[in-house]
Amino acid sequence: MDPVTIGALGFIVLIAMVMIGVHIVFATAITGFLGIVILKGWTVAVNIAGIIPHSTGSNYLFSVLPMFILIGFFAHASGMVQGAYRAARAWMGWMPGGLAVSTVLAAGAFGAVSGASQATAAVFARVAIPELLKFKYNPTLSAAAVAASGTLASLIPPSAALVVYGAIVDQSIGRLLLAGFLPGIFSALLYAGFILLRFSLNPELGQPIKGISWEERGRSIGGVLPILLVMLMILGGMSTGWMTPTEAGAAGATIVFAYALIRRKMTLTGLNSSLIETANLTIMLFSTFWGVFIFSRFLAFTRLPTEIAEWLVLLPYSPTTILIAILAGYAFLGMFLSASGMMLLTLPVIFPAIVELGIDPIIFGILVIKMVEIGLITPPVGLNVYVVASIRRDIPIGGIFRAIWPFVLIDVLTVALLILFPAITLFLPNLVLGAG
Structure with a gap:
């Protein structure tokens, strides 16, 4: 199977996962990781998945x-x-x-x-x-x-x-x-x-x-x-x-x-709530970025x-x-x-x-x-x-x-x-x- 076809199938799988309720961070990360494994092997996929969180967060x-x-x-x-x-x-x-x-x-x-x-x-x-x-x-x-x-x-x-x-x-x-x-x-x-x-x-x-x-x-x-x-x-x-x-x-x-x-x-309660909600939302967005960038790297290979x-x-x-x-x-x-x-x-x-x-x-x-x-x-x-x-x-x-x-x-x-x-x-x- 050629890489373009694998990429198209990966995208279809991703859409299907999102539609059935899988959170986008897990849908993108899993699809991208498994796609890289198929195309480049386990070692390359693990290295990419390990590097992206640090490069994104920093x-x-x-x-x-x-x-x-x-x-x-x-x-x-x-x-x-x-x-x-x-x-x-x-x-x-x-x-x-x-x-x-x-x-x-x-x-x-x-x-x-x-x-x-x-x-x-x-x-x-x-x-x-x-x-x-x-x-x-x-x-x-x-x-x-x-x-x-x-x-x-x-x-x-x-x-x-x-x-x-x-x-x-x-x-x-x-x-x-x-x-x-x-x-x-x-x-x-x-x-x-x-x-x-x-x-x-x-x-x-x-x-x-x-x-x-x-x-x-x-x-x-x-x-x-x-x-x-x-x-x-x-x-x-x-x-x-x-x-x-x-x-x-x-x-x-x-x-x-x-x-x-x-x-x-x-108030102290309001400050605490604002900081916690900001941290929660930021973590959610950063996690989503990590998954999407793994998926994007997979698409680049295809x-x-x-x-x-x-x-x-x-x-x-x-x-x-x-x-x-x-x-x-x-x-x-x-x-x-x-x-x-x-x-x-x-x-x-x-x-x-x-x-x-x-x-x-x-x-x-x-x-x-x-x-x-x-x-x-x-x-x-x-x-x-x-x-x-x-x-x-x-x-x-x-x-x-x-x-x-x-x-x-x-x-x-x-x-x-x-x-x-x-x-x-x-x-x-x-x-x-x-x-x-």
């Missing part, structure tokens, strides 16, 4: 992940989300659908310190939905807005998803994080625009908030200042070259921690990614058409797999073809994350929708999925615009880091 590139994760847990403990939501509510609540618009904008702001989509959705399901229902907002539309808004954390830095992408394909984490900023803001504005239009056409979907004084609006600004400070620290530190992404993440975590101490929100790249390049279609087909595949996979699982499974195979087609890896990364976001809110396994529904059991999940489709269509429109106008993605990294 890679400075990956140290950014625990810093960004820690920012999110500290931000949640400090009450930043409540401050951001109060500010958005004070300034936007009077508009048609203003409270739902406030939810979108506050979720985007919290995403700038959280970086985790499901965490953002969970927090706003607890904070925003009770307020939305208090003002007679449509329950399913409110829940859908929260679920969709949670996806903004996947793009707006600090984004764990972008770090995972950059680690897998060996691209600049700094450029990726800067590239995600404008598309993330763009997505939030499109969500807000849709809500404004929808509530303008049908005011019965929710009542605007009246009677907010300018004094109250002025006081609310203080609630978003810590988030702006963290955002400027991360983006400014990386763009000026004063900090690496890891150092920027550490500085951001320090600011959020100091803010929580000043507000007397950080030459399967190279063969797929050469096949895609020879197709009688334009690179843009092939790119759209690949992204459609990601949309389909996103209905069944988690974001990290989807990227870890596919990128070792697909990315060589992207390079051969001449598609910018940074642009492709942002587009992949957008497709990941779509997968987070589409049935049958829209994780953000399930998170919101698990917290708000009084809102039927079927109704949330029906109400989510306009947001899905907005995301599809966003992807189309990012493909047509790549400058939206590349403007910021090219401006501050150069076009190289």
Whole structure:
């Protein structure tokens, strides 16, 4: 049996294992290890499996992940989300659908310190939905807005998803994080625009908030200042070259921690919980990397990614058409797999073809994350929708999925615009880091 066929069979076995519930770290490690044994022998497989954990864990590139994760847990403990939501509510609540618009904008702001989509959705399901229902907002539309808004954390830095992408394909984490900023803001504005239009056409979907004084609006600004400070620290530190992404993440975590101490929100229990949860999530991600890199080494021996790249390049279609087909595949996979699982499974195979087609890896990364976001809110396994529904059991999940489709269509429109106008993605990294 030739190596390419062995590689294809290995990939099929891997997908089957994931589908039946085997955790991705074990599925990738076992498949990759046994594949190397078949191709190169037991000694080579053992050596590779022994070296990869150390080489991965000691890679400075990956140290950014625990810093960004820690920012999110500290931000949640400090009450930043409540401050951001109060500010958005004070300034936007009077508009048609203003409270739902406030939810979108506050979720985007919290995403700038959280970086985790499901965490953002969970927090706003607890904070925003009770307020939305208090003002007679449509329950399913409110829940859908929260679920969709949670996806903004996947793009707006600090984004764990972008770090995972950059680690897998060996691209600049700094450029990726800067590239995600404008598309993330763009997505939030499109969500807000849709809500404004929808509530303008049908005011019965929710009542605007009246009677907010300018004094109250002025006081609310203080609630978003810590988030702006963290955002400027991360983006400014990386763009000026004063900090690496890891150092920027550490500085951001320090600011959020100091803010929580000043507000007397950080208890010993909260600190202990934040550190333990950060360690748990970091270990899970690093373990997944180990398994995937073993599997990637197996694929490299089979030459399967190279063969797929050469096949895609020879197709009688334009690179843009092939790119759209690949992204459609990601949309389909996103209905069944988690974001990290989807990227870890596919990128070792697909990315060589992207390079051969001449598609910018940074642009492709942002587009992949957008497709990941779509997968987070589409049935049958829209994780953000399930998170919101698990917290708000009084809102039927079927109704949330029906109400989510306009947001899905907005995301599809966003992807189309990012493909047509790549400058939206590349403007910021090219401006501050150069076009190289």
